[in-house]
């Protein structure tokens with residue numbers, strides 16, 4: 001995370017809205033958060049991504065004020081949140097179960113947070129119907145909340161949280177209860193909503209695709225720590241560790257030996273590929289000579305056909321097709337490179353007039369220096 | 377065709393055994409004879425009039441109502457605390473503690489009555505309606521806890537958190553969210569505790585001293601043959617009341633489940 005290539009810098013000018021400094025959380029003996037230090041910026045769509053049990057929900061609940069932390073500092077908009085309870089924080093939450101109040105109507109649910117403001121009735125109604133319009137539920141105010149569908153509940157929960165104009169909106173796996181189609185629709189809608197209101201969204205998810213699609217920046221968490229904080233592109237192209245690489249998409253790994261390492265890059269001998277030079281920003285800081293591994297994404301390699309010329313930047317290796325899956329627009333190959341035990345995955349966009357290789361066929365594969373990432 | 381026949385006969389016999397004696401109550405309550413036997417001799421409402429004018433019966437009813445109302449409030453209040461504690465907090469020995477609270481459910485009432493009597497006499501407390509209330513609260517609380525536990529359990533914790541997150545205090549969250557959602561459970565708990573206390577005999581007879589409750593009074597009436605039709609009249613009224621109470625309790629329990637959007641599992645009716 002301290003690696004400069006791994007840290008993102010979009011709209012870096014905007015000021016931090018949430019500052020986490022060495023945040024720790026123990027549940028009894030269990031160390032759930034192990035020192036979280038990061039800034040979340042004003043107006044960004046920020047995701048906490050990680051496997052089950054890594055502490056995403058715990059961190060989100062610390063920010064919301066539902067959970068006390070054991071050590072460290074948390075401030076929101078410059079104010080320390082140490083003794084500030086959830087009902088006094090400038091954050092609102094969309095719960096995984098939506099937590100729609102079943103005994104209230106849709107409008108009463110959405111207007112619930114404004115109760116304390118004691119607005120005149122017309123003003124209240126106006127704000128509620130604006131909020132409902134914003135989430136595409138105009139005219140649903142009189143409905144009973146418990147009779148709504150999953151997607152509609154989700155929207156009510158969003159409207160209810162956004163009506164208070166919080167500085168930060170917290171979402172704990174908000175889409176996990178929806179079916180695939182609804183989920184995809186809500187993904188783009190959430191993104192649109194976030195741009196429209198300009199509020200910082202913090203989304204907890206264990207779905208890497210969801211995080212990539214929606215986020216400005218993603219914090220990948222493992223076992224109570226942030227392993228990498230980066231933009232979706234950086235995260236995909238330059239994961240800082242094998243753990244991150246394996247969690248985000250698919251990455252092939254080949255054993256390698258580093259023969260030269262300095263500020264300009266490294267020279268490496270990769271099993272199955274041969275000699276390669278990897279630029280410094282594709283290597284971990286302080287890479288040393290010796291054993292390492294090299295990773296690359298399936299789409300950075302190309303399966304060549306008989307008459308294909310060798311691409312200018314590429315080098316060529318040979319192997320056999322161990323498995324092939326035709327997917328319409330794409331073909332997914334498992335190819336056993338000569339001299340390598342484990343097959344590597346290669347994905348190819350299908351082009352008219354080019355045949356798909358069959359299982360057992362001989363394959364020539366071109367690869368690109370620039371796509372290689374070094375892991376120590 | 378023949379498949380369900382055995383079961384149908386069984387169900388019929390069962391229901392007949394259950395309800396035939398109760399059906400006899402109103403029949404003899406309106407029968408113009410002191411002796412409870414067939415054939416019927418004519419229609420009268422005089423037993424109801426006699427019952428109405430019976431001062432001792434009036435006292436017994438009043439006592440029973442005082443006891444039953446107190447018990448339903450006490451047992452339900454204790455039940456709310458217990459249900460809230462067991463569904464929201466985890467503490468060491470929780471399961472064992474809950475088991476001990478629920479024990480009176482299976483303990484014979486006579487044992488509870490005897491041990492309470494001994495204790496109360498040792499403490500030098502005189503036997504009044506208050507001691508009956510104490511005993512009845514003890515046996516009714518396991519029932520109220522069972523009912524309220526299910527009401528509190530079906531409450532999603534994030535509902536409270538959502539209200540708190542939206543700016544309410546702990547107290548106003550309880551008032552605005554928790555109470556309305558568990559209210560059906562509270563009402564059915566009140567009704568169940570009330571009816572448990574109303575017809576309880578053993579504990580009332582041990583702990584009542586000179587104060588009579590309704591069941592005690594009814595039993596004492598049986599010593600006088602000419603009073604039996606009055607008992608029938610009273611029984612008729614009580615039977616109707618019980619059905620009404622149970623129906624109301626069930627209505628609220630179901631409404632509670634429907635409101636929370638849950639599925640109905642179990643229940644009384």
Ligand SMILES: Nc1ncnc2c1ncn2[C@@H]1O[C@H](COP(=O)(O)OP(=O)(O)OP(=O)(O)O)[C@@H](O)[C@H]1O
Nearest residue numbers: 027030032050051052053054055056057058059206
């Ligand atoms: N109240 C609690 N008491 C004890 N341990 C807890 C508590 N809440 C969470 N934990 C533990 O802390 C760890 C992190 O939990 P958390 O809910 O933050 O995970 P998560 O990343 O949100 O996982 P998921 O994707 O499954 O929701 C887990 O191992 C969990 O068992």
Ligand SMILES: [Mg+2]
Nearest residue numbers: 056057058204
């Ligand atoms: Mg979680």
